Amino acid sequence: MVNSITIWLSCFCAGAISAVFWRELPSTQSMAVMLASLVVTSSIILFYQNHGSIAGQAVMEVLLCLAINGLFVGVLWVASLGHFYYAWQLPQHKIQQDVTIVGRVISGGCVSDDLLNGQDYHQYTVAIQSVDGQSTREFLNPPFFKALLFAGLKFKVRLSHSHYRAENHGVTSHSFTFRRSDDESLPKKAKASCLHDGDVFTAVAKLKPAYGVANPVGFSRQQYLVSQFIYATGYIKALHIERTFHKHSHRNELADWLSFLSLTHHSWWSALLLGNKTHFTQNDWILLQRTGTGHLFSISGMHLSIVAGVCLLVFVPFIFILVQIFELLRTLRRFASLQVVGFYAYKTQHKGCLFGLKNTGLRVWVLVCVIAVCYLYALLSGMALPVVRALLLLTLGCLLTIFKVAWRSVNIGLAMLALCLLLFPFSVLNASFYLSIGAVICIWFFINTLSIQREPWYFAIIKLQLALTVIMMPLTTIWFGNVSVVSLVANLLALPVITLLLPICLISLLISYYFSTFFVGNFAVEVLKWSDYLFGYLLSLLAFLSDLDLSAFTLFIDTSSALCFLGAIILFCLPYWRFKRLCIVLLSLPLGTSLIQWLPPNDEIWALHVLDAGQASAITVTKGDRAIIIDSGAQFRGIAMTATQHLFPLLENLKVKHVDHVIHTHSDNDHAGGLSTVMAHPIAGNATFYSPTFGCERDTMFDWQGLTISFLWPLKGNDQDNNAMSCVVRIAAQSGSVLIPGDIEKESEYALITKELAGGTSALNADILIAPHHGSKTSSTDIFIKHVAPKAVIYTQGYENRWKFPALNVVERYKQHNVQQYLTSSEGYTLVTFRKGSFEVNTLRGDLKKRWYLKGKPPRHL
Structure with missing residues (x-):
């Protein structure tokens, strides 16, 4: 069995x-x-x-x-x-249209109104009940799926807002950000608090299906949205204040109270005690990543286990004393009503029941109280998925103990894993599943194989942390491509401090809030302030470790290689058997072959990498360990996401050591938004920069790694930096050629063709063409396509972009010339590899990483 x-x-x-x-x-x-x-x-x-x-x-x-x-x-x-x-998808006629929605905030709601000052961007996960009066249940196609709907399945969307209009009974709309309702700087009719978890609201919004860019490295937004069962994304345009019903929970009140205490490290306490990480700065995230301590400040199973452990220490003696008092009172009552002989007969008859109450009953009451407190703690932390998952596993373990079900530890672990997969099936697409479940399995594995429980506690902690660091390294490398060298030291120092401060400060926060007018409340406030003071030393130490030159490094390894190496580590820890060493060597071979990439690359091959940058352009050409960057994507809210999360990580993955040339076809944000990021990056420290007004001019040509780089436009003496004067770059070799024309339109195309004809040259000819101006109807003229004569054209455009690029007539034009067409919005990252006399085009969604949860969506207008 x-x-x-x-x-x-x-x-x-x-x-x-x-x-x-x-x-x-x-x-x-x-x-x-x-x-x-x-x-x-x-x-x-x-x-x-x-x-x-x-x-x-x-x-x-x-x-x-x-x-x-x-x-x-x-x-x-x-x-x-x-x-x-x-x-269950958004109807086609609702996509990118102004629709009136009725929804309820599930997560991401404001935790504290006081902390919104200066915050101009917010995101919510919302369960939409209706769109334009139509129930979201009607969106199911085919209809027989409606039978599967139950309370746990909701049409979830991800909504954002910055500035929007507040509509109130026909009163003139006002533009504002979410502010406190008592802010006197806003008109009376425009006042509104931020939305909190549980709030039900009506708003005008624009929606589109859940989607994201697809690149070989960096965060995959589309995969994340699928893992959260989110069907659509969008933004709020106008909020109907009179139909917004706020629900300010105790968690919000505690957050306001925590901000009122004005602790020096408030953002860290908000994350540790209430699970709110929205106030972390970019430097905070970098510190957590480089020190490998992010799991300490993201409420998960570890924090729940600390709370459960403290509850056991508190409830066991407390409930034991209550049981003893109850038994004593019941015995005295029986003694008063019965004769002495009758009492002894009664005691003998019920001896087993008394002892059962003291033993079995005590255990049941303790475990029930632990589950109840942990449930309240999960509510306090915002019911994040890792906490809910840990709570379910804790409940399962307690129930097995209460009902005296004797399962082996392997079966308990498998049952817990199966329960997670049954309740949260898409969590397998999220890193937190593997990191949390993996950590639990590793702890159980090492306790049973290394006999850690027999060691002194301090030696057991060091040994277990070392084992966890080593065995979790392949998993963190798979998901984040980052390895923290100082994580062992940082966790050994931070884990005991967090374990000590978490229950103390959590209890102090609750006491200070509910008993603020009493002495015990004032004492709890002082405890929080002293803890905040001590916590500063920990952050200083973590900052010191993070600033070390070799505190962390980037390492990109193939997923299968990392998993095989993980298996080799596990086998290494198992007892010896005849073929153990052979198995370890065989499982380590894939990692060895992936590390061969560190050897000098093949200089006979060069490649064009067109990143999926949304409605923007980010391109790089690599050969050997050197690269050229041509446009660097857009910048939003001061952050160049494409450059920081996709472009440079890709170059690091390709083992590029030097960026020799950086060409920005023109200065528009969608092409040059990452300029400052590129200039600050170490591998581009010695790069030569070009733009339409600096260095990029017709008849300029140079050799790079055996490739001929030619600038065809603009003319010499140009002082304009716009679409018409975009830098037109041609890269050529015997194996093939590429033409990158920026955002030129038909006038520039005609002028460029005229210059080529006058000079008697055919420099426009290219095998691969990056579509001018993202496929705008004002470019890609018929005569231009004839002169370039490309075999393939790549459109750098975003999904459901408002300009509807590429234009239908442009697509038809290329089709008439038998040109193979690739759209980054539907195909994702596009790689063109040039070998001797030939080239090959591969796309991420088409073949490099074809997955059901990364399905491409073609433009509707085509």
């Missing part, structure tokens, strides 16, 4: 987790075959179970059926929800 449970749960988890690697969701035909196999295997299992004893050969058949059954159940569970996700 135990082996059957282990096999079934293991295969169920394997089947569900395999969804991470599916290129497409299983078709309805394949799902029908799996469903039929489930019926067959279930029938075989039931048949043998009903016949009692099973022969040895039959045992193997049953175990095989159990494995197949569990695997198919896991696959079908995630696949069915995946089909359901894509069936």
